[in-house]
Every structure is written in structure tokens, then in C-alpha cells.
Amino acid sequence: AQSVTQLDSQVPVFEEAPVELRCNYSSSVSVYLFWYVQYPNQGLQLLLKYLSGSTLVESINGFEAEFNKSQTSFHLRKPSVHISDTAEYFCAVTGDNNNDMRFGAGTRLTVKP
């Protein structure tokens, strides 16, 4: 079955700095990849997803992620973060032979003024 590893449990950055949240997956079949965001005391919300086509996908609030098949990665990036981006970010994957969505352990992004 597919799985996801998020390499950083916490990422502190200053406001307006760039950020990258790392995600690697393992699967023997083709995958669909997702990033979800969880704000404090809320449920998860979809940020962006890769299904097929262009390997670079973008969200409406400035985040982007690039699917890299050779490196089995789907890192999330933003060139300039805001205080309001402080949240928990989860990478997730589904695979050909299993419709279950598997989540990584999450990365806590803290943006400091």
C-alpha cells in the first residue's frame, strides 16, 4: 500500500520568508497526491492536488506543489508566507490498488512576525 512521509514535524519561519514543506511518498503504482491544511480547532481543508497533467499545481492562496516522479516527492512551497498561513499541513496519497487516502504525520508551520 502507498504511504507518505513528511520529513519535518515543525517549520518556523518569519513573515514574508519563503517556505518549503517536504513530502515523499512510496507506492508501486500510480498515485494521486494532495495537500490539506488544518487551522487550529478546525477540520482539514484541501489546499491543492495532483491528479495528472502538469506536474506543478497551485492553490488560490499562493501555495504550489510540484510532483516529481523520479524523486517520489510532492513538496509544498510558498514564496512569501503570511501570519495567517500558520497551521498544520498534511500531505496525502491515494493509489491505484487502494482508494484509501493515507495521510502523512503533518508539518506544523509557524509564521512569526
Added chain:
Amino acid sequence: DTAVSQTPKYLVTQMGNDKSIKCEQNLGHDTMYWYKQDSKKFLKIMFSYNNKELIINETVPNRFSPKSPDKAHLNLHINSLELGDSAVYFCASSQSRGRQEKLFFGSGTQLSVL
């Protein structure tokens, strides 16, 4: 209107008790799920229901039983609560069980077993 709503938001109870968490979605989705999020934020799928049929049971103890009276509801009943059951439980739904489907999550139920 909240798309996926679950109640209660907080649940504090004693070991050995039986409790239920309710979930409703008004999106017309075919598939609903229960996830458990532990203290380290790790999310693990517990169950999913598609058109009232249980299709996933991820080695969850049989003290946990999902009940779906109709397509819009998936309740979680827990018998003989244990300390290790303390966690945040999230209900979610998706249009179908397709692997490309986006999940819509409720705001979670924080269960504390004393």
C-alpha cells in the same frame, strides 16, 4: 450551512462508558469516513461507508462500530471506552469512493477519556 457537521465538539467521559459521535453531511455525497487524529496529529482512517455499506475497517477494535441510518449520516459508537481512545475524531465525506476525490472534513470531536 456547514457541509459536514459532527457533534459533540467536545466529549469528556470515564473509562468503561459507551458514547456516540454523530456526523451529518449535506453535500449529497456517497461516501463518508471516520478518521482518528492522535496527540501527535497523526491521522488514521477508521472506517468508510459507501451507499450504506462498510468498505474499510482498518484493524479498529470491535468496540468501535459505525452506524449509517442513511447516506447523509455516519455515526460512530464506542463501547467500553479506554484511555487510549482519547483523540480527535474527524468525520469526512467525498462525492464517491474514487481515489481522485477530495475529502470534506468536519471540525472534529475531541474525546477525552478519564
